[in-house]
Amino acid sequence: MPGLLSFEELKTCVAEGTIDTVLACFVDMQVRLMGKRFHAANFSEASFKETHCCNYLLATDLVMATPDGYAATSWEQGYGDYIMAPDLSTIRPLPWLEGTVMVLCDILDHHTHAPVPHDPRAMLKRQVARLKDLGFDAMMATELEFFLFEKSFDEIRKGGYRDLAPISGMNEDYSILQTSREEHVMRPIRNHLYAAGLPIENSKGEAETGQEELNIRYTDALACADHHAIAKHAVKEIAWQQGHAASFLPKWRADKVGSSSHVHQSLWREGRPAFYDADADYGMSQLMQHYMAGLIAYAPDYTFFLAPYVNSYKRFAKGTFAPTKTVWSIDNRTAGFRLCGEGTKGVRVECRIGGSDLNPYLAQAAMLAAGIKGIEDEMPLAPPTKGDVYEDSKAADIPQTLRAATDRLRTSTFLREAMDDAVIDHYTRCAEWEQEEFDRAVTDWEIARGFERA
Numbered sequence: 001m002p003g004l005l006s007f008e009e010l011k012t013c014v015a016e017g018t019i020d021t022v023l024a025c026f027v028d029m030q031v032r033l034m035g036k037r038f039h040a041a042n043f044s045e046a047s048f049k050e051t052h053c054c055n056y057l058l059a060t061d062l063v064m065a066t067p068d069g070y071a072a073t074s075w076e077q078g079y080g081d082y083i084m085a086p087d088l089s090t091i092r093p094l095p096w097l098e099g100t101v102m103v104l105c106d107i108l109d110h111h112t113h114a115p116v117p118h119d120p121r122a123m124l125k126r127q128v129a130r131l132k133d134l135g136f137d138a139m140m141a142t143e144l145e146f147f148l149f150e151k152s153f154d155e156i157r158k159g160g161y162r163d164l165a166p167i168s169g170m171n172e173d174y175s176i177l178q179t180s181r182e183e184h185v186m187r188p189i190r191n192h193l194y195a196a197g198l199p200i201e202n203s204k205g206e207a208e209t210g211q212e213e214l215n216i217r218y219t220d221a222l223a224c225a226d227h228h229a230i231a232k233h234a235v236k237e238i239a240w241q242q243g244h245a246a247s248f249l250p251k252w253r254a255d256k257v258g259s260s261s262h263v264h265q266s267l268w269r270e271g272r273p274a275f276y277d278a279d280a281d282y283g284m285s286q287l288m289q290h291y292m293a294g295l296i297a298y299a300p301d302y303t304f305f306l307a308p309y310v311n312s313y314k315r316f317a318k319g320t321f322a323p324t325k326t327v328w329s330i331d332n333r334t335a336g337f338r339l340c341g342e343g344t345k346g347v348r349v350e351c352r353i354g355g356s357d358l359n360p361y362l363a364q365a366a367m368l369a370a371g372i373k374g375i376e377d378e379m380p381l382a383p384p385t386k387g388d389v390y391e392d393s394k395a396a397d398i399p400q401t402l403r404a405a406t407d408r409l410r411t412s413t414f415l416r417e418a419m420d421d422a423v424i425d426h427y428t429r430c431a432e433w434e435q436e437e438f439d440r441a442v443t444d445w446e447i448a449r450g451f452e453r454a
């Protein structure tokens, strides 16, 4: 893969003085790169085997609180360490940062050195291994949508997150004219990520003012999630270098369309597409039908992994291209699941439920678990839904609030079997905490509505 460096190549670069900094990172529950900046000499001589971090990092929230109720870590247990074990097959340059490479780490127990089961990367690896036992590999692509703003995060924060002005003043869906004006941000994003070893396909304007989409070529599930996490980080960092904020909050204004992260999925066996059967309807093999039946039936159970915050649920609105129903349809953007590439070797299913805030490791792990369940139980696939799915009263709803999705997660026997009780308890607590924090907040909406009138 162009861009990736072997450990030996890194050592050569360090000796030649072209690399001086190694970022040792892992991806947390909120899809942030967390870790340390190593002097490259120290990393290549000593720290390449392991480094350490506080174990609250997989039990905190967006604002780095220390929530109670996690079995894995707590004040009572003294918030000890995890091992960060660099995966040396993931060393890559970050060309927008001078003299810098990064490496992704797996999180291991400090004492037993076993993978920590609620580490998002470990959770995806586990489902990939289950699929491998059935003889298949998952190929995935996640689309990244986000908004660019005129000002930087620092300026916007100092202004109290008010007067948010997108970088453009017009709906820029597929607009070459408007996106040319944003090339000072988007061109370095495409080129730097490509040089970092991410197979960038394209970027395009999306269907709102200031909204962008970045597409990365499909690849195996773990690499896809790694690409997504790195690209999301790079978008924020490169936009910052250009003086702009890039936000992945799914819904930043009630009257604007939200940002999604659609997930394209196909299974392969020995390098050949296992979802394709030339003789079947739409070219969908029996395997694909079972996989999709599981994906659709269990969508409410795993919606939290596609929509992890209170805000995520504001995106699910009629007439916005964000779905509200867990049904499938053919090349139809109003359904939760869209069949793409029908009748061809590229036949695949696109899940349209996830927001731009999803964690790609968790989303893919949950969807693979659901697909595997569909295959194992040989679940039958209902016929496709036609027309405007928003208006289909017979189609099942996606949970409409974080509270409803949390209840489904907590009580999901299928997820508990596929991922273990401890992992589901961990993420249920994560979801509950987010809701509890929101319930404690007094919002602008309540003040504006009731201050005089109540």
Ligand code: ADP
Residues within 6 Å of the ligand: 139, 140, 141, 142, 201, 215, 216, 217, 218, 264, 265, 266, 345, 346, 347, 348
């Ligand atoms: P669109 O016209 O909707 O943009 P594309 O053909 O560009 O559709 O594909 C969208 C995404 O699907 C791309 O990121 C692409 O890499 C991915 N993709 C294409 N084929 C497959 C496949 N067989 N399995 C998984 N993802 C795929």
